[in-house]
Amino acid sequence: MAFYIVQFLTGLASAASLFLVASGLSIIFGVTRIVNFAHGAFYMLGAYVAFTLTDTFAGVLGFWGGIVTASLIVAAIGVVVETVLLRRIYHAPELFQLLATFGLTLMVEDLVVLIWGPGDLLGRRAPGLKGAVDFLGQNVPSYDLFLIMLGPVVLGLLWLLFQRTRWGILVRAATQDRDMVAALGVNQKWLFTSVFALGVFLAALGGALQIPRDAVDHAMDLRIIVDVFVVVVIGGLGSIIGAFVAAVLVSELNAFGILVFPKISIVLVFAVMAVVLIVRPWGLFGKAEAPARRTPGLTVNPWRPLSSAERIAALVVLLAAAALPFVSGNYALSVGAEIAIFVIFAASLQLLMSVGGLASFGHAASFGLGAYGAALFAKMAGLPMIACLLLGPLVGGLGAAVFGFFAVQLSGVYFAMLTLAFAQIAWSIAFQWVDVTGGDNGILGVWPEHWAASPSHFYWLSLGAAALVVALLRVLVFSPFGFAFRATRDSPLRSEAIGIDGKRIQWTAFVISGVIAGLAGALFVYLKGSVFPDSLGISLSVDALVMVLLGGVETVSGAVVGAIVYKALSIYLVSQTDLSKLVLGGFIVLIVVAFPMGIVGTLERIRGRRGPAAAKPPLATSRVGVAE
Numbered sequence: 001m002a003f004y005i006v007q008f009l010t011g012l013a014s015a016a017s018l019f020l021v022a023s024g025l026s027i028i029f030g031v032t033r034i035v036n037f038a039h040g041a042f043y044m045l046g047a048y049v050a051f052t053l054t055d056t057f058a059g060v061l062g063f064w065g066g067i068v069t070a071s072l073i074v075a076a077i078g079v080v081v082e083t084v085l086l087r088r089i090y091h092a093p094e095l096f097q098l099l100a101t102f103g104l105t106l107m108v109e110d111l112v113v114l115i116w117g118p119g120d121l122l123g124r125r126a127p128g129l130k131g132a133v134d135f136l137g138q139n140v141p142s143y144d145l146f147l148i149m150l151g152p153v154v155l156g157l158l159w160l161l162f163q164r165t166r167w168g169i170l171v172r173a174a175t176q177d178r179d180m181v182a183a184l185g186v187n188q189k190w191l192f193t194s195v196f197a198l199g200v201f202l203a204a205l206g207g208a209l210q211i212p213r214d215a216v217d218h219a220m221d222l223r224i225i226v227d228v229f230v231v232v233v234i235g236g237l238g239s240i241i242g243a244f245v246a247a248v249l250v251s252e253l254n255a256f257g258i259l260v261f262p263k264i265s266i267v268l269v270f271a272v273m274a275v276v277l278i279v280r281p282w283g284l285f286g287k288a289e290a291p292a293r294r295t296p297g298l299t300v301n302p303w304r305p306l307s308s309a310e311r312i313a314a315l316v317v318l319l320a321a322a323a324l325p326f327v328s329g330n331y332a333l334s335v336g337a338e339i340a341i342f343v344i345f346a347a348s349l350q351l352l353m354s355v356g357g358l359a360s361f362g363h364a365a366s367f368g369l370g371a372y373g374a375a376l377f378a379k380m381a382g383l384p385m386i387a388c389l390l391l392g393p394l395v396g397g398l399g400a401a402v403f404g405f406f407a408v409q410l411s412g413v414y415f416a417m418l419t420l421a422f423a424q425i426a427w428s429i430a431f432q433w434v435d436v437t438g439g440d441n442g443i444l445g446v447w448p449e450h451w452a453a454s455p456s457h458f459y460w461l462s463l464g465a466a467a468l469v470v471a472l473l474r475v476l477v478f479s480p481f482g483f484a485f486r487a488t489r490d491s492p493l494r495s496e497a498i499g500i501d502g503k504r505i506q507w508t509a510f511v512i513s514g515v516i517a518g519l520a521g522a523l524f525v526y527l528k529g530s531v532f533p534d535s536l537g538i539s540l541s542v543d544a545l546v547m548v549l550l551g552g553v554e555t556v557s558g559a560v561v562g563a564i565v566y567k568a569l570s571i572y573l574v575s576q577t578d579l580s581k582l583v584l585g586g587f588i589v590l591i592v593v594a595f596p597m598g599i600v601g602t603l604e605r606i607r608g609r610r611g612p613a614a615a616k617p618p619l620a621t622s623r624v625g626v627a628e
Contacts (some may be wrong), residue, residue, distance in 0.1 A: 001136075002136035002137055003136065003138060004256075006140055007259065008252065008255070009135075009140055009148065010144060010255055011248075011252040012151070012251065013143075013144035013148055014149060014153035014212075015247040015248045015251035015252070016154075016247075016388075018206070018224075018231060018247040018250065018251055019154070019155070019206075020154060020202045020206035021202065021228050022160060022227075022228045022243045023199075023244070024039065024198065024199035024201070024206075025039045025203070025228050025232050025528050026232045026237060026238055026239065026240070026242075026389065027171065027195055027198060027202075027238065027240075028195060028200075028510065029232065030174075030238025031171055031195045032174035032176055034097045034098070034101065035097070035101070035416075036199075037098060037102045037104075037225065037542070038081070038101040038104040038105045038108070039101075039203050039228065040220075040221030040223075040224060041105045041108035041175065041221045042077075042203040042204055042207075043221060043224050044108065044112060044205040044207055044216075044218070045077065045207070045219065046200065047123075047207035048112050049073055049204075049208070049217055049218045050066055050067050050070035050071075050123070050208035051116075051331050052070075052116075052209070053065075053066030053067075053069055053070050054123060055123070055264045055370065056133075058126040059127065060128065063127050064127075066206070066208075067208045067209065068205075070208045071208055071420060072201065074200060074201070074204035075197045075201035075204060076149070076197075078197055078200030078201070081196075082140065085592075085593070086196070087192070088593055089592055089620075090192075091596070095353075096549055096553065096554060096596060096598070097543070097583065099549040100589055100592040101490075102542060102546055102585075102588065103586070104510075104585065105221065106584075107581065107585035108582055109219075109221065109581050110580075110581040110582035111582060113218050114582070116216075118216075118218065119228055120217045121215060121216040122215055122216075123211030123212055123215075125143070125212050126146070126212045128366065129141075129212075130142070136141065143212050144214065153245075155240065158218035158227040159484055160434070167194070170186055172238070173499040174188075175237070175238035175467060176287065190385060203525065207220070207224075208281050214450060220296040225557045226424065226538060227250060227254075227269070228270055229417065231247050231250050232248065233414075233417045234285070235247075235285055235286070235353065236283025236286020237283065237369075238286055239283065239286050239287075242283055242286060245592055246570065249272070250269055250272075253272065257269075259529055263434065265432075266427060267428040267432070268429060270425045273417070274406075274422060275424065276296075276555035277417060277418040278409070282414070303477070303556055305478050306474070309373045318467055324336055324459065328364070330595045334459075334527070335457075336459050336462075336463070337455075337459045337461075337463075337523075337565055338527060338567065338571070339567045339568060340459070340463045340466040341462050341466070341520050342543075343466045343469075343470070343560050343564065344465060344466050344469050344517075344519060344558070344565045345363075345517055345520035345521075345547075346544055346547035346548055346551070346559035347469055347470050347516065347560060348366070348469075348514075348517040349517070349545070349555065349559065350551075350558070350559035351473055351476070351509060351512065351513045352510065352513050353548050353553055354553055354554065354556065354558075355486055355509070355556075356485050356489050358486065358506065358509075358510070359415070359486070360407075360416060361416040361423070361518060361541055362403075362422055362424070362538075362541050363425025363513075363541050364423055364427075364442035364471070364536050364538070364540035365399070365403065365422055365427075365539060365541060366399060366400050366425060366514035367396065367518065368423075368427070368430065368513075368518060368521055368531075368535035368536030369396045369398075369426060369503075369521065369536070370392045370517060370520065370524060371392065371521035371531040371535045372430060372437060372443070372521075372523045372531055373388075373391060373392040373394070373396065373518065374395075374446070375388075375392075375443040375446045375530075376394030376443070377392065377437070379446065379481060385448060388522065392395040392518055392519070392521065392522030393521075394518070396515060396517055396518020397512075397515035399511065399518075400510050400511050400514020401507075401511045403514075404510030406418065406422075407419050407510065408507045411492075416611065418445045423536060423538065423541060424538065426536045427536035427538075429541075431533040442532035444529070444530045445525065445529065446526060446530060446531065447529050448526045458527065461523070462527070469516055470557055473516075474555070475556060479510060481508075483617070488505055512608075517541075521535060527556070543566070545557055546562070546566055547562040550562035550599060551563070551598050551600050551601075552597055552598025552600040552601030553598060553601070554597060554598070554601050555604060558598050558600035558601060561599050562599065562600075566580065569584060
């Protein structure tokens with residue numbers, strides 16, 4: 001019994017740091033609607049800066065002063081990021097701001113290695129809290145008891161700040177309806193800046209307080225960010241009390257899951273997250289958002305099929321790409337095949353994001369299921385490559401059918417977070433079901449058959465599949481189904497009034513997207529000869545989001561350009577420099593600032609301005625009608 005009580009106390013200590021980070025993210029997202037992927041990077045910076053300060057200054061004052069000072073320094077960095085970068089792109093699509101924070105994350109990961117080195121750093125023990133307290137024969141670290149007491153204290157201070165100050169009232173109002181807050185004359189710029197600074201301060205403080213417990217390393221941002229998203233979703237966006245309760249729940253599940261359910265311990269947290277989203281989408285302590293007041297259809301430019309000249313130009317580019325084997329070596333063909341596969345993957349996500357307005361944070365689930373499906377059919381059933389390439393995508397589509405049934409009942413960020421939960425459940429199963437998936441050892445030895453074994457033949461196979469998928473998706477976009485899908489995006493009420501079953505349309509599109517992503521996964525497994533749980537991981541889902549946003553989320557096929565640019569640049573930088581993430585992240589941030597509509601979206605806007613002026617619509621025609 002004493003062991004379990006100590007385990008419970010360890011979970012409470014972990015919950016304190018998790019609460020600090022999650023409360024900061026909840027506040028930032030609740031007000032600014034920024035999905036801040038850089039929040040884990042600020043947590044990591046807090047730990048690194050605190051390590052330096054506490055190692056430099058001795059004594060009790062040096063340690064605790066270093067913890068607080070490090071948090072203030074990182075908060076100041078957060079203010080610079082918000083004013084210099086994020087404030088410039090508040091007018092851009094909300095998901096495009098995600099791209100900026102992802103670029104920042106990549107930059108910080110290499111910067112900390114450049115400044116502090118790649119090795120783990122062991123911080124000082126907290127003065128006066130170095131020992132342990134005996135509890136029924138079990139030792140409980142004194143520092144853990146300090147963290148357990150700190151959590152409720154911080155919760156109380158935040159509650160007073162948000163309930164008893166005018167600033168806190170404005171923040172709570174903006175969380176519920178920021179359009180109304182702006183209409184009342186509140187200066188949103190400074191409100192956003194102050195909220196961002198507080199959120200970053202809490203994240204940095206959470207990281208700084210971890211240095212006596214854990215080693216500081218350059219991968220700690222990715223370890224914390226997933227748990228933080230889970231906590232924010234379970235607790236409710238903008239709810240501090242919800243973040244505290246959810247942090248305790250998640251930490252205790254992590255503490256006891258490995259003891260009670262060792263084979264499904266990782267699945268438990270994401271299963272709870274999925275159940276909460278399905279039953280109560282706005283979280284345990286959150287409130288339903290006010291309906292958006294933005295006029296539907298005005299943010300997406302009118303789309304049109306390619307003209308004859310544009311089709312000829314696309315065919316010429318395709319033929320030029322098909323000629324690559326005649327002028328390049330095997331390495332270039334391998335890179336070209338990988339880029340073609342990720343064009344398929346990105347195009348499948350763009351169907352959901354651009355046409356349907358559904359942003360999936362877990363699109364890697366279909367990709368990974370397709371990869372594992374093809375690998376298992378090849379290794380266990382001994383099926384030929386063609387059969388595996390046909391059956392693998394069906395596995396991805398089957399997973400999308402199950403996940404999509406629940407996901408399409410939600411919208412906005414709740415849809416995105418539920419897809420993330422399902423993807424993490426799939427990743428957890430692949431990681432822990434060792435007898436079938438091989439666990440983290442993966443499935444090896446899945447190689448192409450002789451007709452596709454040469455680099456040139458596999459390149460042509462991947463390129464042909466990519467061209468066919470992009471062409472079919474464009475046909476789908478301008479088909480009656482595509483118009484119905486766009487109608488559910490632009491105006492759910494109007495589309496329902498004219499007889500369109502929006503949920504059925506969205507679910508069908510989700511399944512189609514899953515099948516196409518599964519095809520990309522099946523091809524990828526034959527390209528690499530193996531599959532690992534990383535094919536289902538959050539990093540791959542983020543890559544797909546970056547490709548779509550980089551190309552242009554308000555375009556039909558911008559993901560093609562986004563995938564080519566992102567994959568080609570990332571592969572090239574890895575081979576040329578040890579600071580590839582720094583350069584790639586800087587490039588992404590530059591693109592965000594210079595081309596806030598994405599590469600293709602910006603080019604289309606420039607071409608539209610230089611082209612002949614469109615005939616003005618009659619006065620009786622509304623702007624909504626023109627946009628639609």
